[in-house]
Amino acid sequence: MIRYCPHCGDLADRSSIHSDDSRLRLLLLSPYRCNSCGKRFWLISSRIRSVLIGIASVGALAAVVIIVTQLPSTDRAPAQPTQSKSRR
Secondary structure, three states: OEEEOOOOOOEEEEEEOOOOHHHHOOOOOOEEEEEOOOOEEEEEOHHHHHHHHHHHHHHHHHHHHHHHHHOOOOOOOOOOOOOOOOEE
16 A cells, blocks of 8 residues: 655655554554655554455445345246227
8 A cells, every 4th residue: 555645745655653652543543654754644554444345345245135136026927918809
């Protein structure tokens, strides 16, 4: 995953961990420091991103199953047209 600094837009490829980061890390965020401007910023952890993608995939699959099971059945024979009897 490519990480860009929200302050200067440069590539930030080093992690920045401090002892006081425990509360934010519990929220599954990861700290980074920009190589150019030196500012710290937080990004969503790759672990939580994987979990969210998995949950979204399961939800999408469940939606497809629900939609498919609610479709009318196509195995019935088509209705026969009624023939009108003409009187002569």
